[in-house]
Amino acid sequence: MITAKSIGIKLTTARKGKNFSQATFAQELAVSPQAVGKWERGESLPDIIVLSRIAALLSVDLNFFSEQGSSPVAIQEKELPQEWNTSELDSIDKKKKHNWNMSESNWINVDFSGIKNIQERFYSANVKKCQFIAADLSSVEMKSNNLDLCDFSQAKLTNMLIQKSNFAQCSLKSANLKETEFLSSYLSSCDVTKSDLTKVLFAYAGIDKLNFDQVELNRTAFVNTRLSNVQFSGTMDRCSFEKCSFSKVTFHKVKFIQTFFKYNDLKRVKFIDCEADRLTYELLKHGKADLTGISLV
Numbered sequence: 001m002i003t004a005k006s007i008g009i010k011l012t013t014a015r016k017g018k019n020f021s022q023a024t025f026a027q028e029l030a031v032s033p034q035a036v037g038k039w040e041r042g043e044s045l046p047d048i049i050v051l052s053r054i055a056a057l058l059s060v061d062l063n064f065f066s067e068q069g070s071s072p073v074a075i076q077e078k079e080l081p082q083e084w085n086t087s088e089l090d091s092i093d094k095k096k097k098h099n100w101n102m103s104e105s106n107w108i109n110v111d112f113s114g115i116k117n118i119q120e121r122f123y124s125a126n127v128k129k130c131q132f133i134a135a136d137l138s139s140v141e142m143k144s145n146n147l148d149l150c151d152f153s154q155a156k157l158t159n160m161l162i163q164k165s166n167f168a169q170c171s172l173k174s175a176n177l178k179e180t181e182f183l184s185s186y187l188s189s190c191d192v193t194k195s196d197l198t199k200v201l202f203a204y205a206g207i208d209k210l211n212f213d214q215v216e217l218n219r220t221a222f223v224n225t226r227l228s229n230v231q232f233s234g235t236m237d238r239c240s241f242e243k244c245s246f247s248k249v250t251f252h253k254v255k256f257i258q259t260f261f262k263y264n265d266l267k268r269v270k271f272i273d274c275e276a277d278r279l280t281y282e283l284l285k286h287g288k289a290d291l292t293g294i295s296l297v
Contacts, residue, residue, distance in 0.1 A: 009042075011039055011040055014058040018059075021112075021114055021131075023111055023112040027114075028057055029057070033110055102118060102119070102122050103119070106126045107128070108127075109129045110130045112131060112132050114133070120139065121140075121143070122141065122142045122145065125146075126145070129150065131151045132150060132155050134154045134155060135152070135156070139158070139159045142160060142163070143164055143165065146166050146168075147167050147168070148168045149169050150167075150170045151171045152171060154173070154174045154175060157172075157176060158177065159179045159180060160177075160180040162183065163183045164183075164184045164185060166186045167186070168188045169188070171190070172195050173192070177197055178200070179200070182200070184203075185202075188210075190210055192211075193213060198219060202222045203223040206226045207230055209230075211230075211231045212230070212233065215234065217235065219239065220240075221242075222239075223240075223244070226245045227245070227247070228249070232251045233251075235255045236255070236259045237257045237259075238257060238258045238259065241261050241264055242261075242262045243263045245265075246269045249270070250272065252272045255274070255276075259283075261280075261284055261287050265287065265288065266289035267289070269289060271284075271289060271291070271294045274295070275295050276294050276295075276296060277297060281294065
């Protein structure tokens with residue numbers, strides 16, 4: 001007997017066989033990931049038109065979803081119009097632009113890996129234990145969101161405007177954040193290893209328990225930002241710190257290139273085995289930094 005549960009099991013098997021995440025699979029079908037989840041759990045069924053698109057996307061025929069693969073699936077009496085073939089449905093789907101509205105929602109343990117075409121505004125959401133691996137959120141405006149234990153590894157997060165949002169224990173490993181602005185936002189215990197922070201702005205922000213190791217810091221700016229339990233290493237090229245507060249901050253084996261320090265109290269900042277050009281060295285001295293750990297090059 002064909003049941004919603006048996007169809008869901010076959011759908012899950014075929015989707016994973018094609019290496020689709022639920023999010024990317026849903027995006028290809030222009031439906032929500034929740035809908036895909038309900039189908040796979042056997043809580044609901046797609047209609048015959050959507051099922052035909054699913055079969056085409058997974059490179060199977062409709063008999064695949066039948067019991068023992070020998071009879072067609074009878075989900076609804078409505079049949080696929082004969083004048084519509086699979087290629088025409090694909091053409092219609094490609095012409096249909098689908099932007100997801102993820103605002104004002106609670107997202108928990110959802111796989112959004114590879115997602116793109118999110119609406120330009122992503123507001124007032126609570127996001128926990130979600131995966132955005134290799135997702136494209138470029139140019140998205142994010143505001144008043146709480147993100148906890150999320151994975152943005154290898155994601156494209158360029159040219160974003162992130163306001164009044166909190167990132168806690170999130171992975172940003174190998175993420176591209178070029179020209180993104182963090183305004184009045186807070187990052188805590190996040191992994192930014194091998195991320196690209198070129199031309200990123202942190203303004204009126206908070207950064208706690210971060211290790212900027214193997215990070216691209218090029219023209220990265222920190223303005224009116226509180227840094228605590230933070231360590232920097234590697235090259236800092238034309239970066240700037242203006243009106244920042246420092247608590248338990250260490251620069252370890254940093255090579256400073258024309259890095260700008262203004263209106264900062266650097267007396268409690270640790271510099272260990274660092275190098276600085278003449279301009280940076282003078283600015284650090286003006287900020288009352290301990291220069292014993294800095295060599296002039």
